[in-house]
Amino acid sequence: MTHEIAVIPGDGIGQEVTPAAVEVLEAIETVDFEFVEGDAGDAVKAETGTALPEATAALAADADATLFGAAGETAADVILPLRQVVGSFANVRPAVAYPALDAVQPDTDLVFIRENTEGVYKGIESEITDGVTTCTRVITEEASEKIAEFGFDYARQNGFDDVTIAHKANVMQKTDGLFLETAERVGADLDAEYDTALMDALAMHLVMHPEDYGVVVCPNLAGDMLSDLAAGLVGGLGLLPSANVGEENALFEPVHGSAPDIAGEGIANPSAMVLSAAMLLDHLGYDEEGDRVREAVETVLDEGPRTPDLGGDGSTEEVTAAILDAL
Amino acid sequence: MTHEIAVIPGDGIGQEVTPAAVEVLEAIETVDFEFVEGDAGDAVKAETGTALPEATAALAADADATLFGAAGETAADVILPLRQVVGSFANVRPAVAYPALDAVQPDTDLVFIRENTEGVYKGIESEITDGVTTCTRVITEEASEKIAEFGFDYARQNGFDDVTIAHKANVMQKTDGLFLETAERVGADLDAEYDTALMDALAMHLVMHPEDYGVVVCPNLAGDMLSDLAAGLVGGLGLLPSANVGEENALFEPVHGSAPDIAGEGIANPSAMVLSAAMLLDHLGYDEEGDRVREAVETVLDEGPRTPDLGGDGSTEEVTAAILDAL
Numbered sequence: 001m002t003h004e005i006a007v008i009p010g011d012g013i014g015q016e017v018t019p020a021a022v023e024v025l026e027a028i029e030t031v032d033f034e035f036v037e038g039d040a041g042d043a044v045k046a047e048t049g050t051a052l053p054e055a056t057a058a059l060a061a062d063a064d065a066t067l068f069g070a071a072g073e074t075a076a077d078v079i080l081p082l083r084q085v086v087g088s089f090a091n092v093r094p095a096v097a098y099p100a101l102d103a104v105q106p107d108t109d110l111v112f113i114r115e116n117t118e119g120v121y122k123g124i125e126s127e128i129t130d131g132v133t134t135c136t137r138v139i140t141e142e143a144s145e146k147i148a149e150f151g152f153d154y155a156r157q158n159g160f161d162d163v164t165i166a167h168k169a170n171v172m173q174k175t176d177g178l179f180l181e182t183a184e185r186v187g188a189d190l191d192a193e194y195d196t197a198l199m200d201a202l203a204m205h206l207v208m209h210p211e212d213y214g215v216v217v218c219p220n221l222a223g224d225m226l227s228d229l230a231a232g233l234v235g236g237l238g239l240l241p242s243a244n245v246g247e248e249n250a251l252f253e254p255v256h257g258s259a260p261d262i263a264g265e266g267i268a269n270p271s272a273m274v275l276s277a278a279m280l281l282d283h284l285g286y287d288e289e290g291d292r293v294r295e296a297v298e299t300v301l302d303e304g305p306r307t308p309d310l311g312g313d314g315s316t317e318e319v320t321a322a323i324l325d326a327l
Numbered sequence: 328m329t330h331e332i333a334v335i336p337g338d339g340i341g342q343e344v345t346p347a348a349v350e351v352l353e354a355i356e357t358v359d360f361e362f363v364e365g366d367a368g369d370a371v372k373a374e375t376g377t378a379l380p381e382a383t384a385a386l387a388a389d390a391d392a393t394l395f396g397a398a399g400e401t402a403a404d405v406i407l408p409l410r411q412v413v414g415s416f417a418n419v420r421p422a423v424a425y426p427a428l429d430a431v432q433p434d435t436d437l438v439f440i441r442e443n444t445e446g447v448y449k450g451i452e453s454e455i456t457d458g459v460t461t462c463t464r465v466i467t468e469e470a471s472e473k474i475a476e477f478g479f480d481y482a483r484q485n486g487f488d489d490v491t492i493a494h495k496a497n498v499m500q501k502t503d504g505l506f507l508e509t510a511e512r513v514g515a516d517l518d519a520e521y522d523t524a525l526m527d528a529l530a531m532h533l534v535m536h537p538e539d540y541g542v543v544v545c546p547n548l549a550g551d552m553l554s555d556l557a558a559g560l561v562g563g564l565g566l567l568p569s570a571n572v573g574e575e576n577a578l579f580e581p582v583h584g585s586a587p588d589i590a591g592e593g594i595a596n597p598s599a600m601v602l603s604a605a606m607l608l609d610h611l612g613y614d615e616e617g618d619r620v621r622e623a624v625e626t627v628l629d630e631g632p633r634t635p636d637l638g639g640d641g642s643t644e645e646v647t648a649a650i651l652d653a654l
């Protein structure tokens with residue numbers, strides 16, 4: 001069985017790290033892939049007037065999964081519709097502190113399960129009158145139930161014995177109230193262990209004691225912030241992969257952006273992108289292969305070469321070659 | 328001139344730390360205070376059915392300033408209306424890492440200027456139909472201008488040479504777009520230095536490099552989360568004071584809550600409450616007196632006694648006595 005993978009490198013270092021992930025996937029002999037490439041991002045917008053051409057969206061829609069690199073200024077216009085196109089309802093964001101690296105909190109081993117379809121991301125905004133604007137945040141029982149079920153499931157399958165439900169139901173009593181109540185009901189129905197936490201208090205506790213947490217299920221925007229906070233705890237976005245998971249399709253992307261400051265120099269760290277490819281392998285059912293890729297990345301993190309963001313002077317190509325060697 | 332101060336101890340350790348702040352203010356010979364006490368919180372709700380009696384709200388409305396301790400389960404029902412009653416549009420939250428303490432990031436010296444009237448805190452929520460809820464977030468040019476002016480002013484008066492405007496305008500293009508555009512215009516009109524930062528990226532950078540930031544101007548909910556994140560960086564809420572500033576009135580409160588786990592034991596740390604009283608002194612124009620109180624608190628943090636939250640075995644009373652001695 002051949003898996004068709006849409007590959008959308010996007011802007012900046014997306015162009016440099018995406019090929020690394022493709023090379024790694026190609027090196028996995030036990031799985032057959034066919035790669036189809038599409039354009040998106042600032043450069044395409046400058047040329048064609050649209051950041052996400054319909055043909056690219058169609059590629060992602062039709063593929064078995066998508067690898068996405070990064071977008072620059074147009075990030076929101078590219079990644080938000082792409083998440084919709086693949087029908088993604090769950091954004092999975094692990095934040096793990098690798099021993100070889102200088103983390104603010106070396107004991108961090110977290111996975112954020114971020115609701116990926118609603119909240120303020122519904123895009124319902126109005127200018128009511130001059131100088132008065134509104135944004136309508138939407139929370140439904142259906143989406144809350146789905147993300148909670150996914151989160152509890154993820155925790156069980158990945159050996160986490162605790163789930164935290166993040167919310168701000170003391171202020172957003174109806175919307176986050178519904179999110180919280182629904183997620184708690186799912187947890188109770190599954191007879192699962194869980195905690196609940198006000199997201200502001202959680203931000204503080206995560207900074208001080210990340211080791212107290214495992215899987216964190218969050219509304220959309222809370223997940224956006226909390227997962228970036230956790231990226232800070234492990235030493236930055238450089239190593240963080242993510243998965244946008246749908247019922248029948250999925251998109252995998254590093255959490256980092258297009259890094260215009262170093263784009264084109266051939267020194268971007270491909271690890272987050274390669275780790276995103278490992279999540280793609282897991283997602284397609286190749287857990288062992290996913291583990292192999294993760295172990296190869298970890299070996300290279302330990303032994304080098306390293307790119308400049310990690311204090312080394314290796315190139316993207318050298319690090320990629322080392323990962324392929326370690327596979 | 329006598330300043331009338333409403334004192335609302337509230338629940339839990341609020342009952343223990345608020346008297347400490349009153350004692351400290353009474354010890355300042357250069358300023359005359361008259362204190363009037365009001366009830367609010369869980370205990371009052373259990374007795375009377377309402378967490379914030381009208382008489383208490385009226386006390387705060389009529390006083391020159393209010394000292395608020397903490398509320399428990401009913402926190403939102405007490406502190407949100409109290410902030411309105413005193414007409415507060417700016418929530419000022421310094422997060423300073425004291426040398427004597429074990430901070431995650433010892434170089435943290437931040438002040439969050441949080442918009443205090445709108446965003447999701449407008450409380451406009453609906454259940455549209457079964458299982459579908461909305462929360463309407465409001466951002467106005469007027470409130471955005473006011474908080475930005477306050478923030479730039481605060482930075483200038485307190486020797487910060489940089490202001491960061493936090494936003495999520497890539498997703499909330501109209502609402503945070505208006506906030507951002509307005510705050511940038513205020514900065515430009517004042518010829519002030521400023522940066523802008525997406526609040527998710529800011530969460531990451533604050534965790535890794537808080538020393539790169541000074542004053543951070545934020546929409547309401549972003550300020551709620553980011554200031555708690557910063558509390559984590561300096562070692563927790565225990566030492567953080569805050570001010571809710573209005574045109575002609577203001578309310579001062581520690582950032583910590585009612586701490587039911589240690590309430591009634593006489594071991595609560597009064598520092599955050601006393602530092603809130605120092606902000607009250609600043610606010611009334613007694614900057615030197617405010618500094619004296621802050622220095623006294625710092626002396627005691629250095630030399631002890633300390634309460635158990637800071638690894639000591641001192642009582643609230645002992646710490647308060649030491650602060651009074653150091654004044």
Ligand SMILES: CC(C)[C@H](C(=O)O)[C@@H](O)C(=O)O
Pocket residue numbers: 075076079080224497498527
């Ligand atoms: C680029 C932006 C629209 C996006 C988001 O807010 O989801 C980004 O911050 C992320 O977390 O992937």
Ligand SMILES: CC(C)[C@H](C(=O)O)[C@@H](O)C(=O)O
Pocket residue numbers: 170171200402403406407551
């Ligand atoms: C208690 C709650 C309503 C409040 C808020 O959200 O403002 C608290 O978190 C705070 O930051 O003072």
